[in-house]
Amino acid sequence: MSVYNDLKKSLEKYFEDVREGSFSYKRIEWELDNLIYPYIGNFLATGDLSREEARELFRYCEERLKEFREDL
Helix, strand or coil: CCHHHHHHHHHHHHHHHHHHCCCCHHHHHHHHHHHHHHHHHHHHHHCCCCHHHHHHHHHHHHHHHHHHHHHC
16 A cells, blocks of 8 residues: 555544544644644655645645534
């Protein structure tokens, strides 16, 4: 399995857990900015992800964060 697919599955699981938990929008935003985005960026820097794959993962996170915000 590719790094992209592994990361996508992990992100899907993360956002499922967020939906079920009592996470605030600010906490999710903080985790994305300080934990998840740098992690994705690391794989981009090492060449394990292409620019397009990283862009898709970032876009996915932003869309899910927006959905969470709209549901508040």
